[in-house]
Amino acid sequence: MTAGNPPVKVNPYDQNAVKQLLDDITIETILAEGYDESTYIMDYKLIVGCVAILLAMTSHFFPQPFPDNLLVIKLCCVGYICCTVLLQLIGYYWEKDYILITKSKKGRQNAVRPGVVVSTGFPKNDDMFVVCIGTAGEPESDAKTITESIGKWFDKEGYIHEDLFVPQIKSLLASVEKSD
Numbered sequence: 614m615t616a617g618n619p620p621v622k623v624n625p626y627d628q629n630a631v632k633q634l635l636d637d638i639t640i641e642t643i644l645a646e647g648y649d650e651s652t653y654i655m656d657y658k659l660i661v662g663c664v665a666i667l668l669a670m671t672s673h674f675f676p677q678p679f680p681d682n683l684l685v686i687k688l689c690c691v692g693y694i695c696c697t698v699l700l701q702l703i704g705y706y707w708e709k710d711y712i713l714i715t716k717s718k719k720g721r722q723n724a725v726r727p728g729v730v731v732s733t734g735f736p737k738n739d740d741m742f743v744v745c746i747g748t749a750g751e752p753e754s755d756a757k758t759i760t761e762s763i764g765k766w767f768d769k770e771g772y773i774h775e776d777l778f779v780p781q782i783k784s785l786l787a788s789v790e791k792s793d
Contacts, residue, residue, distance in 0.1 A: 620772045631763055632735040635742055638775060639731060640713050642782045643746075648715035651728060651749075654708050658700060665696035710734075714749060727751070729789060740764060744782065746789050757788050 623630040644650065672689035675682045708714075715728035727749045734743040740762045747756030759781055766778040 620774075622771045623767075623773070625763065625767050625769075625771045628735055628737065631767070632733065632742070634773060635735075635744075635763075635766075635778070636712050636733055638773070638778060639733065639744060639782055642779050643713060643715065643729065643731060643786060646718075646783065646786060648718050648729065651714045651716045654703065654714065658703055658708075661696050661699050661703070665693050665700075668692040668696065717749075729786065730756075735763075742766075744785060746782075746785050748789060748792070755792070757785050757792070759785055 621634060623634050625631060640650075668689045672686045672693075675685050677685070709730075710732045711730045712733055713729075713731040715730075717728045730747050730749050732745045734745070735741075741760050742763050743758060743760045745753075745756050745758045747753060761781070766775075767773055
């Protein structure tokens with residue numbers, strides 16, 4: 614997907630393949646601009662998921678016979694439900710529909726800038742692809758957005774023209790950086 618690689622071809626009528634390709638190029642472009650991906654949300658989700666697994670295993674393999682371990686089973690079930698609800702809340706309020714969350718980037722004068730968050734949208738049965746880039750921790754209303762037809766970036770055979778797509782992502786990222 615970078616310069617020097619052969620052009621990538623997808624079926625332009627397969628929205629999932631088109632969105633996945635455009636998402637991958639968007640992520641690759643932003644990471645190439647000096648940002649590093651932040652995995653803290655995934656780390657929290659893994660910890661909560663491991664706690665849920667441990668609770669499930671404890672409820673199944675506790676060494677006492679059934680009637681004697683009823684309290685342990687109930688506590689493990691309540692704990693498992695709490696972990697599941699917590700995972701849903703993390704996904705809904707924290708992770709949202711972001712395809713990329715980055716760490717902060719050092720500026721030219723060693724000033725630390727906040728990271729960026731990136732989300733994309735490709736409505737079903739539509740040709741308009743939306744890329745939204747905002748500053749991490751800022752309201753979503755301050756994010757910068759572009760909406761373009763995929764016909765601008767793909768030819769009829771399904772080959773992507775990165776030379777048309779990548780500059781738009783870079784300019785969108787630059788406008789977000791300027792607004793900080």
